[in-house]
Amino acid sequence: MLKGIITLLIFQFLGECIAILFSLLVPGPVIGMILLLIFLIIRKSSFKSLDNSVGVLLRYLPLLFIPAAMGIITQMDLISKEFWAILIALVAGTLIALAFSAKLMDYLTSKQEKKS
Template sequence: MLKGIIVLLFFQFLGECIAKFFELLVPGPVIGMILLLLFLLVRKGSFISLDNAVALHLRYLPLLFIPAAMGIITQIDIITKEFWAIAIALFVGTIVALAFSAKFMDYLTIKGEKNEL
């Protein structure tokens, strides 16, 4: 499991370095996750210690929602003032994400059917 945690931290560090060096607006951990995804795609799979480390982290993931919930509670006056802007942004964002996901799945399905032939 230690190897898996080291791999996770390495990709997060690499993402942070890239974000700082190129002064990107994307957070370093997001870049690290993308690099980890590319690494796993090239490797064509994961390994046991990484799976164990991820499972350990996922077990405690709900704890990360507590600060978000407290932020909502403490900022309720701002949220009520900007309710319609937030609601419209959430609705439009959801529709765009669903449309993109559907088109991407169509693309992958067609590509998979061509590869089977």
Template sequence: MLKGIIVLLFCQFLGECITKYFELLVPGPVIGMILLLIFLLIRKSSFHSLDNAVALHLRYLPLLFIPAAMGIITQIDIITREFWAIAIALFVGTLVALVFAAKFMDYLTIKAEKK
């Protein structure tokens, strides 16, 4: 499991370095996840210690939402002022995601039926 945690931390570290070096607005962990995805695509599979490390982190994932919820509570004045913009963005974003997921499932179903 140590090897898996090292891979996760290394990808996050590279993501942070890329974000700082190129002064990107994208958070470092997001770049790190993309780097991890590229690593796994090139490798064509995962490995046992990485799977264990990810499973351990996923078990405690709900705890990571507590700071985000507290951040929302501290910004309630901005949220009330921009309520309609936030509500419309959430609605449109959800609608786009649902349409994309439905079209993708149609594509996968048609592809599976051809086989």
């Protein structure tokens, strides 16, 4: 499990270094996750200690939503002022994501059918 946690921390560190070095607007941990994804695609598999570490972290993932919920509660006056803008952005973003996902699924399904 220690090897898995060290792997995650190394990729997060690399992501932070790249974000700082190139002054990117994307957070370092996001870049680190992309690097980890590329690493796992190249490797074509994961390893047991990484799987165990990720499983333990995912078990406690809901705890990370508590600060976000508190932020919403403390900013309720601002949210109530901008309610319609927030609602329209949420609905539009959801519809765009659904449309994109549907088109991507349609494309991948047709590509798979042509292959078979």
